[in-house]
Amino acid sequence: xxxxxxxxxxxxDARGAACPGPLMDLIGAxxxxxxxDVVVLLSDSxxxxxxxxxxxxxxxxxxxxxxxxxxxxxxxxxKV
Amino acid sequence: xxxxxVIIGGGTGGSVLANDLAERLEAEIDAGDVSVxxxxxxxxxxxxxxxxxxxxxxxxxxxxxxxxRELVDNRIEIRQGRVTEIDTEAKQLTTSERVSPTHYxxxxxxxxxxxxxxxxxxxxxxxxxxxSEAGALALRDELLEFTEGHLVLSVIGSPHMCPAAPLEFVFxxxxxxxxxxxxxxxxxxxxxxxxxxxxxxxxxxxxxxxMDERDINTETFFNGEEVDPESQTLTAMEGSEIDYDLxxxxxxxxxxxxxxxxxxxxxxxxxxDKHTLEAEHADDVYALGDAAATGVPKxxxxxxxxxxxxxxxxxxxxxxQVATAAYDGKTICFIETGMDAASFVEFDYQNPPSPVSxxxxxxxxxxxxxxxxxxxxxxxx
Numbered sequence: 099x100x101x102x103x104x105x106x107x108x109x110x111d112a113r114g115a116a117c118p119g120p121l122m123d124l125i126g127a128x129x130x131x132x133x134x135d136v137v138v139l140l141s142d143s144x145x146x147x148x149x150x151x152x153x154x155x156x157x158x159x160x161x162x163x164x165x166x167x168x169x170x171x172x173x174x175x176x177k178v
Numbered sequence: 179x180x181x182x183x184v185i186i187g188g189g190t191g192g193s194v195l196a197n198d199l200a201e202r203l204e205a206e207i208d209a210g211d212v213s214v215x216x217x218x219x220x221x222x223x224x225x226x227x228x229x230x231x232x233x234x235x236x237x238x239x240x241x242x243x244x245x246x247r248e249l250v251d252n253r254i255e256i257r258q259g260r261v262t263e264i265d266t267e268a269k270q271l272t273t274s275e276r277v278s279p280t281h282y283x284x285x286x287x288x289x290x291x292x293x294x295x296x297x298x299x300x301x302x303x304x305x306x307x308x309x310s311e312a313g314a315l316a317l318r319d320e321l322l323e324f325t326e327g328h329l330v331l332s333v334i335g336s337p338h339m340c341p342a343a344p345l346e347f348v349f350x351x352x353x354x355x356x357x358x359x360x361x362x363x364x365x366x367x368x369x370x371x372x373x374x375x376x377x378x379x380x381x382x383x384x385x386x387x388x389m390d391e392r393d394i395n396t397e398t399f400f401n402g403e404e405v406d407p408e409s410q411t412l413t414a415m416e417g418s419e420i421d422y423d424l425x426x427x428x429x430x431x432x433x434x435x436x437x438x439x440x441x442x443x444x445x446x447x448x449x450x451d452k453h454t455l456e457a458e459h460a461d462d463v464y465a466l467g468d469a470a471a472t473g474v475p476k477x478x479x480x481x482x483x484x485x486x487x488x489x490x491x492x493x494x495x496x497x498x499q500v501a502t503a504a505y506d507g508k509t510i511c512f513i514e515t516g517m518d519a520a521s522f523v524e525f526d527y528q529n530p531p532s533p534v535s536x537x538x539x540x541x542x543x544x545x546x547x548x549x550x551x552x553x554x555x556x557x558x559x
Contacts, residue, residue, distance in 0.1 A: 130444075
């Protein structure tokens, strides 16, 4: 588990998601939260490690932290 | 005491499960030991895949409707009403029509998806859809008269029903306009929220070259945030903007409100164990189909396979046995690639999809399945 000092407003558990994919689930969650809130994405897809940061930059949000794990990754995104 | 099993929702998941239980628990139901009730907010079962064909003038809404009573085994009690509240502690239901039973021993939530275009300002006024009967009919009026201009298909909602349908729609419109000699005067643009044309990378890799070949423009990393119906402009949260003459969107989706109120999950999606389909936040509650947040597509095939898992587990529980059935993520989808060709994918939690080469044979298989779907709803195939 993460030791980070970030309190996410929402957790998106996309582990095992085959379709439409973890990033889609994350974007849906980002729409719902307020600016300043952090959403943490749990994903076991390595593709999320590149997909998510790329979108975060494109959309002008902030990547707060990425915790890579053997079982799954935790990616913290703040809505700007 | 009769053990009460209540299913909320008479779509694919609810109907297939009801018929599955009628067969598995035939002896118990006939002996009065178990009662199975299906509560639906209308008299009909609706088969949504028909809607894709309505805008092209190929199907009518009634082709996708049949009375539930004709499809569901007579051992199943059918009640018409809308469940407005679930008390998972007391195992009580509140319904708009005061239908009985109000108590359950085992509950299955199969309440499906609803559309929420109002979440995107201007979308309800400026956009069309084919994800509802009314939307498909209104789009038909526009599409049949559309002879020139910019048609934009924008996937805005995520997750949404039938992840293949946005691809199908642009492939079909491209082919349909070509066959009618109009394609040169019509520009088609497809927008998608992430950096490829479909959520699943294997399907995206297959679809992108097909779109390039057919001159279908693609805009990725495009999450529609606002529509201006006056200037006919769609703006994305990433800052880009598209002008349209005809906007067709996949609007935001939600489940039903009472699910969040019951503490079962956000936005109307029930948080479940992805294998057992048991609700994470309540005892003796299952969810299946669109209502269950499993990460697999919101598609009829998923609801169908999940119903078999839930049926088997409920039968075990009623008999006091350990429930061992598990859902493996199995999904199958036909994908129309034109007006007379289609592809097919099959995948699960472990095995990714690999779309087969499009053919006329698969297209006819899809249409044949759409006709024989009523046997699925009846629990026969």
